[in-house]
Amino acid sequence: MMINKAIFTLTLIMTCINMGKSENRINITVDGHSMSAILADNVATNALVENLANGPITITMNNYGGFEKVGALPWSLPSADTQITTKPGDIMLYNSNNIVIFYGQNSWAYTPLGVLETTDSSEISSFVGSGNKEVTISLDTSTGIVGVNVDAYTKDRVYSLNGTEVTNRPLFPGLYIINNKKVIVK
Numbered sequence: 001m002m003i004n005k006a007i008f009t010l011t012l013i014m015t016c017i018n019m020g021k022s023e024n025r026i027n028i029t030v031d032g033h034s035m036s037a038i039l040a041d042n043v044a045t046n047a048l049v050e051n052l053a054n055g056p057i058t059i060t061m062n063n064y065g066g067f068e069k070v071g072a073l074p075w076s077l078p079s080a081d082t083q084i085t086t087k088p089g090d091i092m093l094y095n096s097n098n099i100v101i102f103y104g105q106n107s108w109a110y111t112p113l114g115v116l117e118t119t120d121s122s123e124i125s126s127f128v129g130s131g132n133k134e135v136t137i138s139l140d141t142s143t144g145i146v147g148v149n150v151d152a153y154t155k156d157r158v159y160s161l162n163g164t165e166v167t168n169r170p171l172f173p174g175l176y177i178i179n180n181k182k183v184i185v186k
Contacts, residue, residue, distance in 0.1 A: 056139075061133050065106065079093055
């Protein structure tokens with residue numbers, strides 16, 4: 001049984017990590033603290049990734065309306081604004097050249113850019129801080145898990161990203177593989 005588990009673990013690791021197909025992500029850094037965001041799939045984010053491929057940018061972002069942090073990008077991005085009610089963690093494009101990070105809600109016409117790794121409004125508010133902040137936006141070049149092969153042995157079991165079965169409960173905050181899906185536990 002130990003050999004089967006070792007073979008399974010090695011197979012899981014080899015099939016989970018696909019170096020060429022990670023989700024498009026950006027890192028947002030404020031006051032030395034970084035948070036990752038998953039980008040939406042649209043022409044605006046394609047242009048954003050293309051621009052960030054030349055290197056990170058640092059912009060000044062300000063609180064606005066008690067629910068968002070907004071700052072001007074050094075270039076315009078193609079927009080496809082639609083009426084949206086935002087939620088904490090949303091990252092939107094406004095007026096083709098302003099990036100907006102929401103720690104509250106608002107209804108307006110935006111182009112979605114992505115969502116932060118957390119949607120907790122107090123955590124986001126603390127992360128972005130108050131007043132004017134220098135915010136660095138960069139590409140996240142780490143690779144990710146894009147698929148998991150599951151057999152009967154793995155059903156209803158929880159695995160860490162390195163393929164180790166997790167038996168402690170409750171689960172600590174983090175990213176796990178549960179029933180063939182990446183699951184974020186907060």
